[in-house]
Amino acid sequence: MKQPLFVRKQSGGMFSVVNETLTTGNIFFVDSGSSNGADSVGYGKNPDAPFLTLAYAISQTTTANGDMIFLMPGHAEAPTATITVDKAGLYIVGIGSGQNRPSFTPAHTAADDTVDITADDVTIKNIRIVAGTNSGGNTTQLNINADD
DSSP, X not given: OOOSEEEEEOTTSOEEEEETTTXXXXXXXXXXXXXXXXXXXXXXXXXXXXXXOHHHHHHTSOTTTTOEEEEOTTOEEOOSSOEEEOSTTOXXXXXXXXXXSOEEOOEESSSOOSEEEOSSSXXXXXXXXXXXXXXXXXXXXXXXXXXO
């Protein structure tokens, strides 16, 4: 009988235990506070060498693959442009609680939203969108233009 927990070898030599009832897709990590992270190929599959931004992590996922992005505790971004979630079936989860949850504080200079969800079947959990500056006058922080 297959058990829900499965050991997976990630690139960079890291082994992770994954509940395969949640996903069999790729798993990515994002942590803006990491001194070992970068928004480039070869990063993101290990919490010790994460991506630095959510937008870059989204660009590395595959549509309808069940990919997951984990935002590490204390992750903080001040996006100057809209973060577009355009991959169907993507699961984004913030790790942490209270003020230690991942946060997004907009720093736009145009009339942009903070996050636009344009793909179906996207799940986002446990993040904070903090009031920030948007000199373009747009007050929309989360725009959902998709089903489910």
